[in-house]
Amino acid sequence: MSDPVAGDQLRAFVERIERLEEEKKVISDDIKDVYAEAKGNGFDVKILRKVVSLRKKQPHEREEEEAILDLYLQALGMGPGVGM
Amino acid sequence: MSDPVAGDQLRAFVERIERLEEEKKVISDDIKDVYAEAKGNGFDVKILRKVVSLRKKQPHEREEEEAILDLYLQALGMGPGVGM
Amino acid sequence: MSDPVAGDQLRAFVERIERLEEEKKVISDDIKDVYAEAKGNGFDVKILRKVVSLRKKQPHEREEEEAILDLYLQALGMGPGVGM
Amino acid sequence: MSDPVAGDQLRAFVERIERLEEEKKVISDDIKDVYAEAKGNGFDVKILRKVVSLRKKQPHEREEEEAILDLYLQALGMGPGVGM
DNA sequence: TCTCACAACTCCGCTC
DNA sequence: GAGCGGAGTTGTGAGA
Secondary structure (H helix, E strand, O other): OOOHHHHHHHHHHHHHHHHHHHHHHHHHHHHHHHHHHHHHOOOOHHHHHHHHHHHHOOHHHHHHHHHHHHHHHHHOOOOOOOOO | OOOOOOHHHHHHHHHHHHHHHHHHHHHHHHHHHHHHHHHHOOOOHHHHHHHHHHHHHHHHHHHHHHHHHHHHHHHOOOOOOOOO | OOOOOOHHHHHHHHHHHHHHHHHHHHHHHHHHHHHHHHHHOOOOHHHHHHHHHHHHHHHHHHHHHHHHHHHHHHHOOOOOOOOO | OOOHHHHHHHHHHHHHHHHHHHHHHHHHHHHHHHHHHHHHOOOOHHHHHHHHHHHHOOHHHHHHHHHHHHHHHHHOOOOOOOOO
16 A cells, blocks of 8 residues: 555565475476386485485585594494494 | 496486486575565565465465365265265 | 593483483373274274364464564554554 | 264363373473583584484494495495495 | 574385 | 385474
């Protein structure tokens, strides 16, 4: 009422966002399909996800997390080399 | 034994997933851009997010209410679609 | 260097958490028992779960609607609590 | 209307469940508090969670997962020993 | 730093 | 009896 233009603008922004979110959902579904297909070909989906996630992380970052974990495990008397 | 894990197939799946995740990230960034643009036009991003989220949830809530109604009808031995 | 990780403290935290998680598991099992008992009394567990879940969500939805209303009022320069 | 007793019974079950879920929520909040306290004492919460989760799993189970992961990584030409 | 929404993992019931 | 699918729960990452 105070400014009809603002309403139109607002609607436009909302619609642009909703359109993009739909596209994003399509991609997400595609990814799920690929995992399902991999499973159908005998791959372990859980491990596959871990592989993808490992490839994303920087090596030093992962090493640092593992180092802290080892410190904690040692402090608890559970030896290192347990893996993460 | 010659090939405990089908490397080529695995690689293909991983690459398809990574490709899709890149596309997904592009869309996510686009969404961020739209929010930024809206902010530049004087809109409150927090409100905008709330509006989008609410519009997403409302149809879902509606469906849930219908689902519970159907369940009640079933529980009473009146199948769904019986009408009133 | 003598103690890179405070082992006693760490162990104490871990044990407190594990103790609490055990308690939590007991409660979860109790809930399962109640559902089983209800089933034994002829109730449909799926419906029952739906009822419980719906009763949980409704107050939350209500709060969310109020929140968005307040946000709109703020956006229009009318603080919350102004009334109508 | 068809059977008022069923309604009373249903209400009783729902209330018992809701009561238990409240207790469960209290415990969950307690666990969160412990993690927060640990954080205040300089511990890394993310790693701490991993420690607790590791203690829950059986060793052989973890070893098996790691073995599969290594197979996949080798198939992709990423050496083992990366950790999990 | 803290909150909050998204995504992954686990467990349960269901069906073949 | 086992795999499949869905729901609930937990963990992670992004935003304020």
